[in-house]
Amino acid sequence: MKTKLTLLLSFFILLSCSTKTSSEDFINKATGRYYFNDDEIIEVFFNDAELYLKWRNQEIKPLKVNDSTFYASELNEKLIFNNNKNRIELAKKREHHGKTYFFNKLDKNEKTPSEYLADNNFEKALEGYLAIKEKDSLSKIIRERNLNSLGYRYLRNDSVQKAIQVFTINTKLYPNSSNVYDSLGDAYLKAKDTTNAKENYKKALSINAENENAKRNLEDLTKNDK
Incomplete structure (x- = not known):
C-alpha cells in the first residue's frame, strides 16, 4: 500500500x-x-x-x-x-x-522608435514617433518636454549628434514651438555649427520674439560675425 x-x-x-x-x-x-x-x-x-x-x-x-x-x-x-x-x-x-x-508581436527586425534612435537610425525613429502622434497626439511618449529633456541629457553627456537627432524629431512633432528650435540651436552651437545654430535661433524667435535664450545666443553669434 x-x-x-x-x-x-x-x-x-x-x-x-x-x-x-x-x-x-x-x-x-x-x-x-x-x-x-x-x-x-x-x-x-x-x-x-x-x-x-x-x-x-x-x-x-x-x-x-x-x-x-x-x-x-x-x-x-x-x-x-x-x-x-x-x-x-x-x-x-x-x-x-x-x-x-x-x-x-514585433516583426523579426522591427524596433521601437527609441531603439531606432539608439541605433542612430534617425529616419526610422522619426517615422515611429510621427506614427505615435497620429495615433495619440497626447501620448506621454512624445511629450515635447520629455523629448527635450532627453536631448539635453545627451548634450550634457557630450553625445551632441544624438542630441541633434532628438531635438530635430521634436521640431517635426511640434513645428509651432519656439522652445524646440531654441534647443536645437543649443545643440548645433555645442557642435560648433554656427550656421545651423543661427538658423534655429532665428526660427525660435520668429515663433516667439520673447525667447530670451535664443535672443541672447543669436546676439552673441552675430557679434562674432562683425
Missing part, C-alpha cells in the same frame, strides 16, 4: 512539473518581442521549456494556468497567447472597464 501511495505521489509530482513546460510548437510561436506600449517592449523567452518575461529590467516567471494562459503577478494580469494573431491578450477584468487590451 505504501509503495502504491509513493508511486501515485511521484506521478502527481511529475505531472505538476510537466505542466509548467510548454510544447515546442508553442515555444516557437510565442517566443519574441511584443509592444507593451508604443515605445516599450515586453520580451517572451523560454528556459527549459518554461516561459519567462523580460520587462523594465525585470525577469518575470509567470504562473502557467493552461497551455496558452499565464498569470504574471508583477503585472497583475492574466496573459492569453493568441499565436494565430501574433499577440498576447489580457484576460478581461473589472479594472479594464470593458476595454480589450493586447500586446502585438
